[in-house]
Amino acid sequence: MTNFPAALPSPAKIADLACDIAVRAATKAKQLRGEGVTVAASKSTPTDLVTEADRATEAFIRDELARLRPGDGFYGEESGEQASTTGLTWVVDPIDGTVNYTYDIPAWATSIGVVYAAGPAEPETWTPYAGVVVNPNLHEIWRASHGGGAELIRYSIDDGTYHHHSRELLHLAGPRELATSLAATGFAYDADVRVDQARQVLALIDKAADIRRFGAASLDLVGVAAGRVHAYFEKGLHPFDHAAGALIAREAGAIVGGPGRGRENCELTYAIHPGLAAELLDVLSEIGLPV
Numbered sequence: 001m002t003n004f005p006a007a008l009p010s011p012a013k014i015a016d017l018a019c020d021i022a023v024r025a026a027t028k029a030k031q032l033r034g035e036g037v038t039v040a041a042s043k044s045t046p047t048d049l050v051t052e053a054d055r056a057t058e059a060f061i062r063d064e065l066a067r068l069r070p071g072d073g074f075y076g077e078e079s080g081e082q083a084s085t086t087g088l089t090w091v092v093d094p095i096d097g098t099v100n101y102t103y104d105i106p107a108w109a110t111s112i113g114v115v116y117a118a119g120p121a122e123p124e125t126w127t128p129y130a131g132v133v134v135n136p137n138l139h140e141i142w143r144a145s146h147g148g149g150a151e152l153i154r155y156s157i158d159d160g161t162y163h164h165h166s167r168e169l170l171h172l173a174g175p176r177e178l179a180t181s182l183a184a185t186g187f188a189y190d191a192d193v194r195v196d197q198a199r200q201v202l203a204l205i206d207k208a209a210d211i212r213r214f215g216a217a218s219l220d221l222v223g224v225a226a227g228r229v230h231a232y233f234e235k236g237l238h239p240f241d242h243a244a245g246a247l248i249a250r251e252a253g254a255i256v257g258g259p260g261r262g263r264e265n266c267e268l269t270y271a272i273h274p275g276l277a278a279e280l281l282d283v284l285s286e287i288g289l290p291v
Contacts, residue, residue, distance in 0.1 A: 002127050002146065004116055005087060011114075011145035014088065015130035018112045019143055021064050023155065023162045026110035026136040029057045029095050037102050048189040049098050054078050057094035057110065065090055072114075073121055077240045081121075088129060089121040090114050091243035096133075097216030106137035111218040113243025116146075123239045124263060131244030133218045142222040142248050150225050150251035170225045170252035176275035178283065181230035184212040184220045188236045197235065203287040217269070221245025224271040225252035231280050233270040233289065242269050259290040 004011075032053040041050045058078045065072060073084025076092045090112060095101050097108030111133050115126040133142040139157075144150040150170040155162045185201060187194045205211055212229055214220055218241065220232040225248045232249075246264050250256040255277040258264040268290055272280050284291045 002116070004127075004129075004146075008087065008116075011130050012148050014114050015132060015143055015145040015148070017068065018090075018114060018130050018132040019134075019141055019153075021061055021068075022110045022112045022132045022134040023136075023141060023157075024064075025057050025061050025094060025112075026134040027157060027162075028060055029053050029101070029108075029110060030136045032056060033101060033104070039102065045189040045191075047099065049102055050078065051095070051098060051102060053101070054095050054098055058092060061090075061092050061094060061110075061112070075121065075240065077238070084117070084121060087116050087118060088114055089117065089126070091240050093218065093240040096218040096241065097214075100215045105215070107135075107214045107219060108137075108216050109133050109135045109218045111240065111244045113240070113245075113247060115243060123243075123265065128243065128247040128250075131247035133222050133244050133248065135219060142225065142245075144225075144244075144248040144251040146247070146251075148251070150248045152222075152226060170248075172225070172227060172253035172273050172275075174275050176230055176273050178208050178276060178279050180209050181273070181276055181280075182210055182212055182228075183208045183280070184214060184223060184229040184232040186213060186215065186217060186220065186234040186237075193236065200287045200289065204283065207283055217241040218245040221249045221256075221271050224254050224273065225249045227273070230276055231270070231272040233268065233272075233284060235268050235289070236266055237264070237269045238266065246271065257291075261291065 038052040071086040073089030074082040093111040101108040114130040117126040141153040152168045223229045249271040254271045256271045
């Protein structure tokens with residue numbers, strides 16, 4: 001267990017605050033979706049979209065944190081980085097699954113990870129502190145704190161206030177085999193990279209029960225935590241794609257990592273049911289991934 005400075009709120013308290021902000025942000029994003037989508041820009045390719053709702057939702061989160069946690073750092077997909085004076089940095093994807101959001105496919109989420117770093121907040125060295133992923137279309141909150149486990153909370157919204165209906169602790173255990181397991185993955189925006197990823201999926205598809213591709217990394221990661229899928233792997237993720245979901249999967253007992261069995265990063269991120277990890281990591285190596 002990492003020893004964090006005593007002056008910091010506990011990971012559980014930060015996770016509670018992240019839940020409150022994430023639910024309100026996701027609700028705002030859903031309301032904006034009902035008003036119609038305005039594509040503001042594209043990034044790496046013409047299909048790598050940014051909507052006005054992405055920007056508005058991230059601005060809402062950033063403003064709330066400036067009010068509630070003014071010394072904390074911020075690392076957002078749409079608005080960049082702000083240094084921390086407390087050791088905590090909030091890593092935010094306001095709408096993970098923007099293409100789904102744009103086309104009104106209800107598989108998108110607001111993802112907020114909180115990380116601790118004694119110096120600059122670098123993904124290679126920071127320590128995950130808390131993580132929350134909210135899917136407002138299913139009224140699901142996925143929550144975890146460092147050393148505190150992971151849970152799925154189902155909620156409702158009434159007059160702008162959200163209420164918990166159930167809490168389910170997430171714990172993965174027992175044996176699994178690839179032939180009866182679902183694997184999830186994602187594809188890059190760059191078409192040439194997608195072709196290589198499709199070859200990898202082709203090499204895996206007759207070994208697993210089936211393959212799923214949901215279009216939101218955070219939902220793939222929490223899907224592993226809940227046992228909805230049994231493994232997830234993807235190349236090309238940014239820290240804001242996995243900061244929250246990777247912690248939730250890890251706290252649920254999944255084997256989470258990246259290249260060379262190290263930390264998850266842009267070269268590779270995976271989360272695997274513990275009973276399946278040894279078998280699947282060997283297969284991923286065989287099909288050319290840098291596990």
